[in-house]
Amino acid sequence: MLISIDGIDGCGKSTQVRLLAEALGATAIQEISPSRWGKALRGSDNPSLAQQLAWFTADRAVLAETLEAAAGSETNHIVSDRSYLSGVAYQSFDSVLTPEFVEDLNRAIVPDYDLQVYLHVPVEVALARVDARGIAKTWCEKPDRLTWASEVFARYARERDFVVQIDGYRTIEEVAVDMAAAAEAASTAAFGRRVW
Ligand code: ADP
Secondary structure, three states, rough: EEEEEOOOOOOOHHHHHHHHHHHHHOEEEEOOOOOOHHHHHHHOOOOHHHHHHHHHHHHHHHHHHHHHOOOOOOOOOOEOOOOOHHHHHHEEEEEEEHOOHHHHHHOOOOOOOOEEEEEEOOOOHHHHHHHHHHHOOOOOOOOOOOOHHHHHHHHHHHOEEEEEEEEEEEEEHHHHHHHHHHHHHHHHHHHHOOOO
């Protein structure tokens, strides 16, 4: 199965990716892969929209083969820290690009996910968690951009069957229980049983 966890920085994605991957015996991966385009993205402190589009698209094209091997599979499971859904939410901020354009572009490149979780926490809570790390914020981590991204994520959770919203403003253990339940529901819907 191919599962992603998306949400704004500090919502708890990497914590939950690690826990869910352990529970499923899945491989944990991160969007923005170590490809040359992924490295270009990580190396830039303020990429232009054109650079974001070009580099994210190229990086996902590299990742697509790995994602395809897990999508719809009963034996190969991937839990990804972010998916193109983050591009849908972030690249449409103050942009000529609509969320739907970014979605269509990416769905032409990567397979359908078995489950995409939107892990919701209020922007101020996420920013406080990021501040507590004591590491400089990236170009993405600005309140207005995060507020926009949260609204797009929430809308996608309402409008797309494959996006499930989970409340991340609870203990790590409580969130992990809901993550496992969402994965099990997706597995049962696809295969009639739990496949891990
Ligand atoms: P993200 O990958 O979304 O940026 P992280 O998983 O790195 O988020 O979590 C950001 C910070 O918040 C980390 O210090 C982590 O330990 C902490 N954290 C994660 N989940 C929770 C939670 N449910 N409650 C409180 N703190 C959390």
